[in-house]
Amino acid sequence: MTPFFDRHRDLLQQAIAAAQSRQFWSPFSEIPSRSIYGESAPDDGEQAFMKLLGKKFVIDQPQSGSWIGNENALYGLPLDISYPASSPDALVGAAKAAARDWAATSIGERIGILTEALVRLNARSFEIGHAVKHTTGQAFAMAFQAGGPHAQDRGLEALVYAYQEMGNVPGPVTWHKPQGKRPPLVVEKAFHIRPKGIALVIGCNTFPTWNSYPGLFASLATGNTVIVKPHPKAILPLAITVEVLRSVLKEAGLDPNVVTLAVDTSENPATEAFVTHPAIGIIDFTGSATFGNRVEREALRGARTYTEKSGVNNILIDSTDDISGMASNLALSLSLYSGQMCTTPQNLFVPKDGIQTNEGHLDFGDVVNRITEAVSNLLADDQRAASILGAIVNDDVRQRVEDIQQQPGLALPARSVTIEGGPNCCFTPSCRIVEASEVEAYGQEQFGPIFYIVRTEDTDHALGCIDTLVRSRGSMTLGAYSTNPEVLDKVTRTAVDAGVSLSCNLTGPLMVNQATAFSDFHGSGANPAANASLTDNAFIAGRFNIVEVRHNAG
Template sequence: MSSDAMTNSQATLWFSRHSPLLDQAVSAIHQRGYWAPFPEHPKAYPAESLASAAAEFQTLLGQPFELQGVGEIGRAGEEQSPYGFALGIHYPQYDPDTLLETQQSLIGGWRDAGPQTRVAVALEAIHRLNALSPLMAQAVQHTTGQSANMAFQAGGPHAQDRAVEAVAYSWDAMAEIPQSVLWRKPMGKRGQLSLTKRWHIVPRGISLSIACCTFPTWNTYPGLFASLVTGNPVVIKPHPDSILPLALTVKVLQEVLTEAGYDPRLVMLAVDTRPAPLAARLATDPRVRLIDFTGSSHFGNWLEQHAHQAEVFTEKAGLNTVIIDSMADITAVAGNLGFSLSLYSGQMCTSPQVIYIPASGVMVGGECWSFEQVADALVSSIAQWTADPAQACGFLGAIQSEGTLVRIQQCREAITGRGSVLLDSKSLIHPDFPSARVQTPLLLALASQDQDLYGKEQFGPIAYLVRTHGTAESLSLTRQTLLAQGAIALAIYTTRDDVLAQAENLAQDVAVSLSINLDGSFYMNQSATFSDFHGTGGNPAANTSLTDRGFISRRFVVVQSRRPATAATD
């Protein structure tokens, strides 16, 4: 059997195997109801895989990690678990020019493989990644500081769901373009003009994924799989603090590509170090035509301003905001917000940071509660959530970066003479990892005029309760700060229809997703794949959305050819 026949045979088998899931995924992106291709609970996975994951993770520590590459110039790896130990894994480093030159040479073959083959490869890889979820959870936990449960869900099945979503959008977008058509134009007495037209999906070029350190798989998979399925080779540049989850991902993709008969170097890892960063160099290389970035606004803005040769997709910092106007049940609201503020120690791009509360108080079930009473309810909620250190560590996780610990102290000191500490952040001892960096939320009170303190993102377990002159000012300040800083998430609590209508209009004006009166077990931090659009692309926090058609369509172009139809065809 020839190499091409083997390739087609394997891809056809995979496509047939995964077609039912692909059909469901395409249906889900149009209907936008609840659907998830992979179970999120660890108990749904083989017991032996769960039991062996920690030991398997241990075997990776202190060892070289082998991948397919080209032009290896050394080894690097400086990952430190936020739970208190060094990973000591050494990853290959490649000469950037050789890496890009190699991937450039592979574009034609991967383009000619066609959408069906590329989708088959992607879905087979995603299914293998799903089987790897227990080990991936270990890798995510000990590079990001996520709790064990969050690392399993967000790093495993939830990230894989996002990958399937990107594949479904890509397949749907490419399927809209017919491969060929016989075009006939009536010409009156002269008969008709007949042309045979063909259309080709043509990739943009090399795609660069610049990953973040807190959600390396969840944030990277959409762009990675969207680019790969639309025909673009992908270079993944992981954050130096969180390499292992993406190294495991690349290893799986390279194995699947090899089995399909394609060069595994269609996906490669570009590892760098803090003293010698690679992102800017790679991002401005003319061979890089697509860039996906999650991280700071500083570098995200730089990419948008300097990587002119590429289509740039960014998710950056934002000022996630909560407006409290009125509510029916303070206990339920405080419980929901208290957990939102505590989840993963505020290290999510959707974590709330600014909470506007009228100084005159809010109506709670027909009774006016003062600012102080509402603040006390939030303080009590967080205190209850974090009262049992062992239980609290299960959702607080660990602080990913020591810089966040410094930021907590700086924010605490900055309000001196201007505000007050409502709830101080304290260290907790993790029952399994005594050296882990675990912190409870810091809750600060400020006046509305102190925008210089609360008006920009303070990443980590830091939140501000801001006294306003009323809901009208709360809405006005939200508009002002979100137009300047952007946000991924906005929430409001109100029992008044007119205020709700104003909030809906505000959300559209500043292009941010709005959560209304959440008081149960769904939180403003959460984003449901196949239903919620993560980010809008319409405010400074992100210039794209995970995932919509625009996130896909800019990754390829359509090239046509046309010729007079032959008599046989006509």
Template sequence: MNSVPVPEPLLPEPTFYAAPDAAARQRLVDTHRPTLERAVETLRARTHWSPYPEDPAAYGTDAEAEGERAFHALLDKPFPLDQPGRDGTVGPLPAEGGEVSPYGFGLGISYPHSDPEALLAGAEAAAGEWRQAGALVRAAVCLEILARINARSAEFAQAAMHTSGHGPVMGFHAGAVHAQDRGLEAVAAAYTEQTRLPARALWTKPLPSGEPCSMEKTFTPAGLGTALLVGNRIFPAWSGYAGLFASLATGNPVIVKPHPAAVLPLALTVAVARDVLTAAGFAPGLVALAAEHPGEGLARALAVRPEIRIVDFTGTTAFGRWLKDNARHAQLFTSTTAVNTVLIESTEHYAAMLDNLAFSLALYSGQLCTSPQNILIPRAGIRTDLGRKGHLDVVADLAAAVTRLLTDDAFACDLLGALCGPAEAASAELAASGALGPVVLAGRTVHHPRHPRATVRTPTLVALDAARPQDRAALAHARPGPVFFTVAVDSADDGIALLHTTATTAGSLSAGAWTASEQVEHAVTRACADAGVMLSLGMTGDWYLTQSAVYSDLHGTGANPASDHAFCDGAFVARRFRTVEVRRRV
């Protein structure tokens, strides 16, 4: 690892107030301090590292089978979670709010429904001791939660597959270990910001009288108050852990309101967190699950409560706007619909470019928030290492690359996953019918060998022309499911301008460009910097523009409508606490 020099010791020695569980908390600090130090250093250096192995084999030869057994043991019974204010259950039938796997079966799990008043009261009652514990103890408790979740990664992967439709690899990565990385990243960033000021300082100023004025000053981070995490269906853990652990680590209780179709990943998380908090001598009410009845609108009801001081939300643009209009009293961290664009201007690696882009389109059926939708190609064609390629040649070759990638149905199912809901399936069918424009590649239905009722569709490519106003307008709207547009543009400059407009008006989380021209690279880099969108240049091989490297890449910028924050910079954690000073005359 490329490291940067850091002063020793990196972390200050912990100081504990008198508490009966001080010894247990000290053990957690001793256990997790090396991981926290490494995470803080890695976050500063932006290098590659993770304490959570990506390979399922690293968790034991039977880990995957054990994870599947653990998942099946949860089905068709009440979820084991003891919370105050219980006034009923959510589920298990779909009509009662029960989850249905995108792979074609009901989970049959019922969750406790709690009176929101009881959850808010429990959070408030638990907050005081948690804030007094200090940044280092809070970080150590958070890392213990993540460590216990990591030990059950295969189970969490199954939960992701059967609520969000992930394939096995995506489930293990985005639903488990990479989500854990996001949580640890947030804890490291939170600890860094909370310790930016010294805990104590001696201040002395000479005075004309000859007697200096001396004061001892203390600086203590204090959380804002109860946080609300509103989960989404696509990535409930990956998109939720950053806010959950950033709020916890900065001293705030968290109420977790999961998406009704993806309760299980966050319910498992809440259960682990409450167990760890109890073992460390803290009130479990610091983390609570707020499962909702169908049509209850619990996120809206909670978000406007004055006790809620922080809201994390990933989901629809409409609800993100509602939060900004109605939850003005809270610190908001919202990430909403993104329309991502790539420009193909020229390349010295034509075949590798096509393979890389084809994989990016197929991965999780284009349901990633960073999946490209609009593929801009100059109508005059592009220059490549294989000679000049006309616009239609590039489109045809891309369609062929997608088809070649997904020829084997078993591999296709693992890569594509299942469409997570009816909206995605309807969008795919509409595009394949030609209703959106000329079909370059019609997506096909793939039979899943283990789950015959799963809806699995290969990508559909639709040809549009940016010179037509109706086509240009369509490019500003996100299409759910595996639907992608190949777009003829007048020139590279026209494409860059369209990329910029799309990012600033519709919102983008990622952009890509393939060019062998320094002039074009400079222009697209400037456009993305101005639009506030991360740019990937010349992607080939086994790294894709859809991927985000935790501890290194910043996911989102907060500079365009797709997101008002970044995972995970200082602003993402520093807005969750304030520093309180006490001065004493010496």
């Protein structure tokens, strides 16, 4: 056995304790500090990233001989990296060849190998941060955190859940059944963990590592081989991940094709061919509802699917004892990464007669003004705005921003912000006031820096609208502001019944957008926005089967 498990035993025990307690804990620092990562780490990471530009990213896996790649260059720096093209059949064949030995590897050894990979990925967080920044448009601070340590936390969380879930499978047992005067019936029973099959991880453009690591590491930990299929505009962060995993597998004396990389382009997509391949037994997907629904239909043929799709996130505003704190918190939640997060609030429901606050009663217009002014003030300085907004990830988002400028009820127009990479790379959020009856406007996800303030009859009317949206469209997050315990009880019941995570009265630095590994469950799996939660036992258990073998010993 390789020494990796023993090397990381203490780390794994701490992770298990954190997952059970749900208290704050992170082994990977989110602070891009020289004192933490090493004096030369920021420079070394940037140089390592720069050395990849304009080159072939070599992976010694089955390939067709051609090289492809057309990634984003959202800060004006062309990546021009090419990756080996591989057919679905070739990668499936390689995964099958590697599967038996990987499944036969002990649970402890698998967990040790994967933990070692996460530790090595953490050491490359600056390099990964630059890769995430340029392919997703996130500002570097966010790209470092979400693409590096926070993603690694989620990967480790999945590992320890898998370790515990497999640990619940009993060891061999000698079974005795009394038979009266006759000798007892004696049977030797063994319970074998059988991996589900080849897993496919489909990455997204906005959070290529954060959204992919849970499924990737959960499938590997439970003995499945994995094909990693990045979004064609954000390949590099997952290519580095695959490279590190394959390196550790080689050191452990295993076939590195336990993990392979499937690359395509937007012009010639290959995801469908992988999704429908009969050998694929598990699919992890993050992306649009249109394709996510297609992925979920693969469950009908027996593939286990774990999806996170588009949804509509909502905020209920009933009353507050800190109107300034509420407005500031919402401003940052609405602005962070230009609203290009699956957890960003989109619809703010406000009663038509206004709300009670610590500054007295504010009518509807006053509430609108306080929120829109907070957004404008937060982003008044272009340099600060750029560090919060990042870049627009694609032309579809840009088009939505342009379209809303011409629509009625515009309470906050977009302002273009010049950032590294050229003018008009991003826009401040736009706000439109709509009536509760205008569901066709606010009732579908408007991915990007766009939000609506929805005028309702009262709080109960707003709760009814929110309940309908969560159940029909799906939501990843729900926020509520109220000083009334009865209202908070109502919104809690609504959230639990509809299956959406709820955050109440956030007025400080914690935002409704944020979900922390080892404590917060990302998504519930209980509404149309996602059929899985990161990370609970259900996210793990379907990735393996238990096969019993019995021998008569009587």
